[in-house]
Amino acid sequence: MKLSEIRKILDARVVVGEDKLDLEIKTAFSADLMSDVLAFARAGCLLITGLSNPQAVRTAYALDIAAICVCRGKTLSAKFIEIARELKIPILVTDYIMFETSGRLFREGMTGCIREVAIEEKSRAQ
Amino acid sequence: MKKSPAPSEVYLEGVFQLRGRDFVDAGLVSSRIKNSLKNKGVPEDTIRKIAVIAFETEINIISYAKEGTISFYLLPDRVVIEAEDSGEGIENIEMALQEGFSTADDSIREMGFGAGMGLPNIRKFSDDFEIVSEPGRGTYLKSSVMLNGNYRAKDDQDDNA
Amino acid sequence: MTTLETIVETLGLKCKCCWEKLKTEVKGGYAGDLLSDVMANSKEHDVWVTRQVHQNIVAVASLKEHAGIIIVQGAQPDSDTLAKAQKEGIPVIVTELSEFEVVGRIYKLLHEQD
Numbered sequence: 001m002k003l004s005e006i007r008k009i010l011d012a013r014v015v016v017g018e019d020k021l022d023l024e025i026k027t028a029f030s031a032d033l034m035s036d037v038l039a040f041a042r043a044g045c046l047l048i049t050g051l052s053n054p055q056a057v058r059t060a061y062a063l064d065i066a067a068i069c070v071c072r073g074k075t076l077s078a079k080f081i082e083i084a085r086e087l088k089i090p091i092l093v094t095d096y097i098m099f100e101t102s103g104r105l106f107r108e109g110m111t112g113c114i115r116e117v118a119i120e121e122k123s124r125a126q
Numbered sequence: 127m128k129k130s131p132a133p134s135e136v137y138l139e140g141v142f143q144l145r146g147r148d149f150v151d152a153g154l155v156s157s158r159i160k161n162s163l164k165n166k167g168v169p170e171d172t173i174r175k176i177a178v179i180a181f182e183t184e185i186n187i188i189s190y191a192k193e194g195t196i197s198f199y200l201l202p203d204r205v206v207i208e209a210e211d212s213g214e215g216i217e218n219i220e221m222a223l224q225e226g227f228s229t230a231d232d233s234i235r236e237m238g239f240g241a242g243m244g245l246p247n248i249r250k251f252s253d254d255f256e257i258v259s260e261p262g263r264g265t266y267l268k269s270s271v272m273l274n275g276n277y278r279a280k281d282d283q284d285d286n287a
Numbered sequence: 288m289t290t291l292e293t294i295v296e297t298l299g300l301k302c303k304c305c306w307e308k309l310k311t312e313v314k315g316g317y318a319g320d321l322l323s324d325v326m327a328n329s330k331e332h333d334v335w336v337t338r339q340v341h342q343n344i345v346a347v348a349s350l351k352e353h354a355g356i357i358i359v360q361g362a363q364p365d366s367d368t369l370a371k372a373q374k375e376g377i378p379v380i381v382t383e384l385s386e387f388e389v390v391g392r393i394y395k396l397l398h399e400q401d
Contacts, residue, residue: 057153
């Protein structure tokens with residue numbers, strides 16, 4: 001799914017990364033807790049979060065997450081946007097809640113970057 | 127505090143100072159370490175693990191200590207993160223290593239941390255992990271991620287070119 | 288009408304308490320881990336999907352009159368949480384599925400009814 005399609009499905013605004021609308025993203029991870037993202041999210045996924053502080057961007061950077069979609073129509077601070085620009089991470093903002101955001105993308109064929117934690121842990125152990 | 131010796135200074139790549147409750151730049155150390163390892167040509171998988179470890183370590187110091195330092199080393203076979211802080215320390219390390227155990231307050235939770243995943247995450251991504259703490263004094267943590275023989279320093283490659 | 292029971296059975300989730308309340312209707316869903324956001328934005332008869340496990344989630348779900356709580360990613364509720372949920376009559380359901388996957392499937396179920 002291209003970033004431009006994600007924008008359309010979520011009626012989202014592109015705050016950072018207008019030049020990256022062709023970026024292809026296949027999987028997503030939804031969470032407000034950054035430790036969960038750090039534990040389970042995979043490189044190349046879309047991070048769907050309601051957390052609007054700069055730690056969300058730095059967390060995405062740590063894991064090579066492709067883009068962030070901030071849900072619940074949160075207002076982003078100048079610092080958030082500045083760090084996202086600096087680290088070149090596209091940022092979308094949607095007014096939908098996380099449930100609606102995840103549901104819409106799932107319906108259009110996006111999958112979780114992990115399905116179940118147990119499976120994830122097994123594959124990591126191998 | 128009894129702890130194993132730090133790696134030789136020869137391999138020291140950077141030292142960062144952190145102050146407690148200074149959340150504004152939380153995550154910055156992780157980003158800097160990541161950039162530095164990228165420039166050295168370290169494999170992406172290893173960098174991601176180290177970035178997670180550095181991030182959680184940073185959040186721990188900012189959340190619970192008065193001040194602390196994070197150092198990182200690039201050895202021929204591993205990357206090492208070493209952190210030392212002066213702060214409240216950890217009463218019961220066994221408990222702190224269990225997923226879900228946390229003494230975080232609401233301000234930390236609203237930041238998206240404090241769900242009791244910090245130390246478990248650090249241990250999970252480490253190939254080698256050591257933690258020593260003295261309640262009321264501070265905590266020392268050392269974490270290593272192995273390079274699995276895939277890595278040859280950029281400098282070496284340049285020499286061979 | 289979608290009930291908690293439909294969701295639990297269709298998705299293969301595990302109920303930890305208040306089985307007698309699984310016939311409750313689910314009208315919508317809310318996903319999130321920041322309690323202040325849940326307080327501000329969720330609605331009654333929502334099923335709340337989260338990976339928070341401490342007992343405060345029961346107070347929030349009870350106050351907002353949620354149909355139930357689904358704890359994701361294999362996280363286990365604290366014993367205090369279950370005791371409180373039992374007392375307040377809030378079903379607590381667990382799953383190994385990730386937040387995105389569980390929400391996606393519930394969303395599909397809720398919208399198939401339309």
